[in-house]
Amino acid sequence: MKHRSTLLSVGILCITLLTSCAISDYQNAMDKGIDSIGQQDYHQAAIYFEVALSEQANDNKALTYYEQASQMEEGIDLYHQEKYVSSLDAFKAIANQDDGLITVQKEAKKWQMTILEEQEELVAAEEKMVTINQLISIEEYNRALEEIQSLNMKLQSEEALSYYKDELAKLTERVHKSLDELEDVNVSASTDQKEDKVANSKKDTEKVDEGITYTYYTNERFRFKIEYPAYLTAGSPPTNGDGLTFYNEELEITVFGSHNVMDETIEDIYQQSIDTISVPIAYDRLADNWFVLSYVENGMIIYDKFFYGNDVFNRFIITYPENKQDVFGPVTTHISDTFVPSAN
Structure with a gap:
């Protein structure tokens, strides 16, 4: 009987030691993962949190930390591949988490701001490159x-x-x-x-100078301002006063404003706009408060620029023949550069 009691005590001691070792391995992996997060080594952090999960498979904290580290690594990789929209989505998901490490959420928000700022610079640079090529042509x-x-x-x-x-x-x-x-x-x-x-x-x-003499139109309802070639004819204003169309036999510019009655995000409107286009999109850029879509349909170049505000949207759409790119391309650039959206 005494021998059996001794064996039972030894068994309990082994189980206790094994449990203690498992807890120790789990905590050690968690600590190292958090240290790697502090060094912004998200790949290594994900590995440590995965080890912690192997010790305690149902641990929510280890799972959340693992997902955060993995998403940060993915977001950074997408950024370096210049896949800015996908990268923003990854960082946005981290920043909007209700739990997890606050330091990681703050770092994800910093990455969001960096990408948005750089993307605006990249868009401006690309438009400048188009202008340079047009001037050379x-x-x-x-x-x-x-x-x-x-x-x-x-x-x-x-x-x-x-x-x-x-x-x-x-x-x-x-x-x-x-x-x-x-x-x-x-x-x-x-x-x-x-x-x-x-x-x-x-x-x-x-x-050339005569052809690109500009005048301007200010919308009284939404208070946006657009410069347009003075040789264009202004259409009849709509009864609701939301905008105007300027045109001649080749060039048409439609500009208007609207209220954000559906509380839509810019991503929603951007995707809706893409879904309505059945031809390849030649130029496509999304920023934090505007986007541009440009494409050729039935021999006509269509340049669509949308400005997002919390309460008010502005949009202008420029249409002209594809074979007149050298004439109206610079006009489009001028309008885009000088457009003043509504104040929100």
Whole structure:
């Protein structure tokens, strides 16, 4: 009987020791995972929390921490792959969690802000690159150089824009080469030919300047302001005063405002807009308070820009023939750059 009692005591002691070891291994893995979180090594943190789960499979804390670390790692990877929308979704999910580590939630919010700020810079840079190429195509080389210089200055201060460094260098070389070729032509030409060329150049410049003379329209109801080519005709204003259409035989600009009566997010409206487009989208950018969609449908370029506010939305849609890109592309850029949305 005494022998049996001794064996029972030894068995209880072993179970206690094993349980104690399991708890110790669990806590050790959790502590190391949290340390890795502090060092922002989310990959290693996820491994430690996975070890903790192997010790206590139903532990909610270990599971939550593992999911946080895994999502942070995924979000950062997506960011480096320039998949900004998916990356924002990952960080947004972490930031909106009701439980988990507050430090991770704060770090996810920082990543959200970083991406949104950089994405706006990237969108602006891409639009600037379009403008530069358009200016080169119409041989406005000096203006192209001014735009290149402006973008180069931003490249120096914004690391996210380094992507454009090589392409901008090629454009710069292309412009200088074209200017050199023009200079060679001028040198070899006679004085009379030079004078004729200058005169013709002035006439062309006057036509271009005349063609892009702008006036503006301010909407009294929603208080947005848009600049548009003065040669366009203004349509009849709607009875609700939400906007206006400006047009001629080739170019049409429709601008309007509306209230956010459905309490929709910008992501909702962005996705709804994409779902209505049945053709490939050539240009697609989503920022924190606006988005742009541009595509070709039935031979017409459609440029759709939407501005999101808590209470009021603004939108303008520009339509023109695809073969008039060199004419109306710069007009579209000017309107986009100068548009003043409603104050919310």
